[in-house]
Amino acid sequence: LAKTTQPISMDSYEGQEVNITCSHNNIATNDYITWYQQFPSQGPRFIIQGYKTKVTNEVASLFIPADRKSSTLSLPRVSLSDTAVYYCLVGAMNTGFQKLVFGTGTRLLVSP
Amino acid sequence: KAGVTQTPRYLIKTRGQQVTLSCSPISGHRSVSWYQQTPGQGLQFLFEYFSETQRNKGNFPGRFSGRQFSNSRSEMNVSTLELGDSALYLCASSSRTDEKLFFGSGTQLSVL
Numbered sequence: 001l002a003k004t005t006q007p008i009s010m011d012s013y014e015g016q017e018v019n020i021t022c023s024h025n026n027i028a029t030n031d032y033i034t035w036y037q038q039f040p041s042q043g044p045r046f047i048i049q050g051y052k053t054k055v056t057n058e059v060a061s062l063f064i065p066a067d068r069k070s071s072t073l074s075l076p077r078v079s080l081s082d083t084a085v086y087y088c089l090v091g092a093m094n095t096g097f098q099k100l101v102f103g104t105g106t107r108l109l110v111s112p
Numbered sequence: 113k114a115g116v117t118q119t120p121r122y123l124i125k126t127r128g129q130q131v132t133l134s135c136s137p138i139s140g141h142r143s144v145s146w147y148q149q150t151p152g153q154g155l156q157f158l159f160e161y162f163s164e165t166q167r168n169k170g171n172f173p174g175r176f177s178g179r180q181f182s183n184s185r186s187e188m189n190v191s192t193l194e195l196g197d198s199a200l201y202l203c204a205s206s207s208r209t210d211e212k213l214f215f216g217s218g219t220q221l222s223v224l
Contacts, residue, residue, distance in 0.1 A: 032211045043116070043202050043215030044155075087155065093211055097145055097168035102155040 004090055004103040011109050018075045020106050022088035025069050028099075033064060033071045034089040038105070044087060048073065075108075083110045114139065116205050118216035126224050130191040133219045137184050137205030143167075144186040145213070146178060149200040158201075161186055162208065190221075198223045 005023040012018045024033070032051055036044035048055055050062040050071070061074040075082060085107050091100035117136040125131050137144050145160035145168070157170040161180035178188040184205075190197055200220050204213040 034211060034213075036213075036215075041220075042217050043118075043204070044213075046212050046214065049211060089213075093143070093160075093206065093208060093213075097157055097160040098170050100157055104154050 004088055004101050006086075006088060006103040006106045008104070009107040009109070011111065012078055013111050014079055015077050018078050018082075018108060018110075020073045020075075020086055020108070021070055022073070022090075022103050023070045024088070024090045024101075027068050027090055028092075028095070030092045030095050031068075031090050032092055033062070033068075035060070035062065035071075035073045036087045036089060038085045038087065047086075078108075078110045080110050080112065083108060116203060116214050116216035118201075118203055118219050120219060121217065122220050122222075124222045124224060125193050127193055127195060129193050130189065131193060131221060133188045133190075133201055133203075133221075135186045135188070135203035135205075135216060137186070137203075138214055141205035141207050141214070142184050143206045143208045144180055144184065145204050145206070146186070146188050147202045147204065148172070149202055149218070150198075155202070158188070193223045195223050197221065 034049040035047045037047050038044040048060045048062045052064050055062045063072040085105040087105045088103040119134045143162045146158040148156050160168040164180045175191045180186045200218045202218045204215045
């Protein structure tokens with residue numbers, strides 16, 4: 001199983017770009033990398049997903065180097081409402097849900 | 113499109129009792145998976161159902177069980193509750209055609 005490592009917490013200010021890195025040295029060939037955002041008393045919410053290189057959507061970018069042993073979630077110009085816990089998830093449902101590995105989460109605090 | 117609905121939102125039980133949690137997936141999603149989230153262990157996979165069959169199972173004791181109905185709604189049951197079962201129980205649905213999980217808001221279970 002891929003083991004994932006994320007920073008426990010990060011601090012930022014409104015308007016700044018935030019980059020959160022997840023290490024996953026044992027990632028398997030078929031594994032995807034997915035990032036979720038979770039607010040207190042809510043379930044995780046899908047942010048972005050990638051397999052390799054760079055993916056961008058309307059809220060974030062995901063950078064994955066060629067060796068795929070890490071990934072970086074980039075949040076441009078964060079606001080107070082981006083204060084949440086961010087999880088990386090490594091795995092592929094089609095190879096078995098029991099192989100899905102959630103990171104321990106990074107608590108992002110955005111200040112005015 | 114309605115999201116994933118979990119009921120109840122909060123539950124308080126005592127040791128030895130049993131509990132049943134309910135999850136209604138997004139319309140059209142046939143896969144429902146369950147997770148336990150605790151501050152110490154993070155997000156851990158319990159089991160996944162697809163078309164009324166348990167397809168994947170995590171490393172939890174037999175006290176944790178589930179089922180899925182023909183309309184894809186799912187229930188999770190925990191028997192002989194222990195103090196350590198206190199957690200946020202999340203269900204997620206997916207179409208299985210992509211690698212995205214859509215989570216409900218969870219059921220916060222407290223065992224006294």
